[in-house]
Amino acid sequence: MDLLVALYEGFLRIDPQKPDSPDRDRFILSKGHAAPALYAILAERGFFPGNLLNDYAKDGAALAEQPAPGCAAGVEWATGSLGHGLSAGIGMALAGRIQKRNFRTVVLLSDGECNEGSVWEAALFAAAQKIGSLTVLVDYNKWQATGRSEEVMALAPLRSKWEAFGWEALEINGHDYAEIGEALEVAKKTDRNRPLAIVAHTVKGRGVSFMQDDNNWHYRIPNEEEVKKAEKELLGT
Amino acid sequence: MRNAFAEEITQLARERQDVVLLSGDIGNRLFETFKEVAPGRFFNCGVAEANMVGVAAGMAASGLRPVCYTIASFLTYRVMEQIRLDLGYHHQKVILVGTGAGLSYASLGSTHHSVEDMGMLRLIPGLAVLAPGDSEELRAALRAAVDWSGPVYLRIGKKGEPVVHPSRPKVKIGKALRFREGKEVWILSLGNMLPVAMEAAEQLNQKGICCGVASMGSLKPLDTDLLTALFDSAKAVATVEEHSVLGGLGTAVSEWFAANAPASKAKLVTFGTPDEFLHATTHQPSARGWAGLTTDNIVKRIALALGN
Numbered sequence: 001m002d003l004l005v006a007l008y009e010g011f012l013r014i015d016p017q018k019p020d021s022p023d024r025d026r027f028i029l030s031k032g033h034a035a036p037a038l039y040a041i042l043a044e045r046g047f048f049p050g051n052l053l054n055d056y057a058k059d060g061a062a063l064a065e066q067p068a069p070g071c072a073a074g075v076e077w078a079t080g081s082l083g084h085g086l087s088a089g090i091g092m093a094l095a096g097r098i099q100k101r102n103f104r105t106v107v108l109l110s111d112g113e114c115n116e117g118s119v120w121e122a123a124l125f126a127a128a129q130k131i132g133s134l135t136v137l138v139d140y141n142k143w144q145a146t147g148r149s150e151e152v153m154a155l156a157p158l159r160s161k162w163e164a165f166g167w168e169a170l171e172i173n174g175h176d177y178a179e180i181g182e183a184l185e186v187a188k189k190t191d192r193n194r195p196l197a198i199v200a201h202t203v204k205g206r207g208v209s210f211m212q213d214d215n216n217w218h219y220r221i222p223n224e225e226e227v228k229k230a231e232k233e234l235l236g237t
Numbered sequence: 238m239r240n241a242f243a244e245e246i247t248q249l250a251r252e253r254q255d256v257v258l259l260s261g262d263i264g265n266r267l268f269e270t271f272k273e274v275a276p277g278r279f280f281n282c283g284v285a286e287a288n289m290v291g292v293a294a295g296m297a298a299s300g301l302r303p304v305c306y307t308i309a310s311f312l313t314y315r316v317m318e319q320i321r322l323d324l325g326y327h328h329q330k331v332i333l334v335g336t337g338a339g340l341s342y343a344s345l346g347s348t349h350h351s352v353e354d355m356g357m358l359r360l361i362p363g364l365a366v367l368a369p370g371d372s373e374e375l376r377a378a379l380r381a382a383v384d385w386s387g388p389v390y391l392r393i394g395k396k397g398e399p400v401v402h403p404s405r406p407k408v409k410i411g412k413a414l415r416f417r418e419g420k421e422v423w424i425l426s427l428g429n430m431l432p433v434a435m436e437a438a439e440q441l442n443q444k445g446i447c448c449g450v451a452s453m454g455s456l457k458p459l460d461t462d463l464l465t466a467l468f469d470s471a472k473a474v475a476t477v478e479e480h481s482v483l484g485g486l487g488t489a490v491s492e493w494f495a496a497n498a499p500a501s502k503a504k505l506v507t508f509g510t511p512d513e514f515l516h517a518t519t520h521q522p523s524a525r526g527w528a529g530l531t532t533d534n535i536v537k538r539i540a541l542a543l544g545n
Contacts, residue, residue: 069327087288091295121285
């Protein structure tokens with residue numbers, strides 16, 4: 001969530017009035033299961049009315065649990081199956097090169113998603129194509145669906161993996177806005193001839209004492225009482 | 238067919254700035270002219286076909302018309318999910334060109350055979366599946382594909398196939414091309430089986446059986462107008478394809494037949510590869526022999542179906 005806020009509040013050059021502008025920056029939430037966070041921030045930025053959020057995931061609603069193609073303004077790509085977003089983002093970035101447009105492309109991956117071979121096919125190709133306008137953010141929360149991501153697939157050292165694949169790579173605290181901002185400043189540089197990977201260490205469910213770093217909340221829906229408790233912890237109200 | 242493809246895609250790149258060619262590290266020296274004509278619009282995507290198709294989808298989403306080219310078996314089986322989601326679900330105008338399809342690469346073994354590809358891809362909503370009969374039909378089909386409103390799988394042979402069309406045909410996606418008119422029998426030929434189908438029809442006509450031939454260059458959408466007409470009048474309709482008898486043209490016609498022509502007296506005879514892997518060392522002619530995709534066998538079984 002903090003990564004999305006930083007992207008949408010200070011990095012992405014996008015205009016909610018012109019969501020299809022060919023020069024807009026592209027953002028792909030490749031970890032489609034985090035779609036509610038994206039919907040919330042797109043509504044906040046004015047891409048669509050906030051009341052759409054009230055119908056989230058109900059029958060017939062615009063906003064599904066995972067985003068469908070063209071479901072709402074500002075949603076660039078339908079994700080949900082992991083390992084697709086980076087290739088699509090590379091295609092968009094290369095289209096920008098061919099069409100001589102200066103937009104940037106950002107793809108947010110989960111650490112579990114980095115199990116997918118297609119991510120690393122894409123990583124090799126992006127480095128070969130020297131796509132300096134491309135940035136990957138990895139939400140490195142150390143969990144995947146049923147276990148610690150390190151135990152399932154030995155991801156570490158993740159930063160040096162991206163470096164070994166020919167990328168410039170940074171490692172940051174994904175909840176520290178100053179560190180996120182500094183890394184995104186690197187992403188803004190126009191003289192890059194390598195894609196940039198920002199490995200952001202995060203804590204799943206951070207800020208809610210009974211949720212954070214507990215993978216059970218990958219599946220659970222909080223009840224009314226738990227929602228109130230979480231709101232109190234997050235907002236102090 | 239692959240040389241015709243290379244020439245035609247190069248010509249298209251001259252005409253249209255949105256045409257981009259992605260190759261899965263094949264086509265040695267095939268695309269040198271393309272690279273000169275369209276610098277910056279050729280991408281060797283390496284031996285990473287899933288990424289290639291995803292990249293093409295992203296390009297199409299930005300208004301380009303990408304064409305992905307590699308060996309049919311590698312472009313389809315492994316990449317099924319990218320085709321389903323990135324192309325189908327997103328309805329992106331990407332053209333997949335599977336070369337050496339069917340048994341074209343018979344000698345390289347079952348890893349290189351693609352005889353289930355159309356059966357798989359026919360299931361993807363909104364994806365057109367094309368299999369032109371020769372190089373002339375391919376050139377026209379490629380142009381039709383570039384102008385089509387959604388994703389397309391274009392299944393082609395390798396090189397040196399006989400040219401059957403006397404001139405460049407007018408290809409319309411969803412329409413078959415009729416060669417010789419038949420009465421009792423029609424052979425519906427898919428892709429590079431066209432010369433064999435023509436020869437079989439010739440032999441049947443010499444036996445006094447009036448046999449027509451159509452190139453079913455568009456497997457999906459299927460030319461149901463043609464099927465309606467044929468099943469109304471013919472005594473036998475045969476399908477011929479370098480593809481499994483499961484899932485391809487034979488299956489598509491069977492499905493249509495069962496649902497739409499209950500009163501038809503026509504017998505349907507399907508020719509294709511059997512539901513088993515080919516383990517023996519073969520070349521394309523012997524592999525076709527294994528599958529019964531020969532002129533003699535086609536003539537024999539059609540005559541049997543007619544009770545001759």
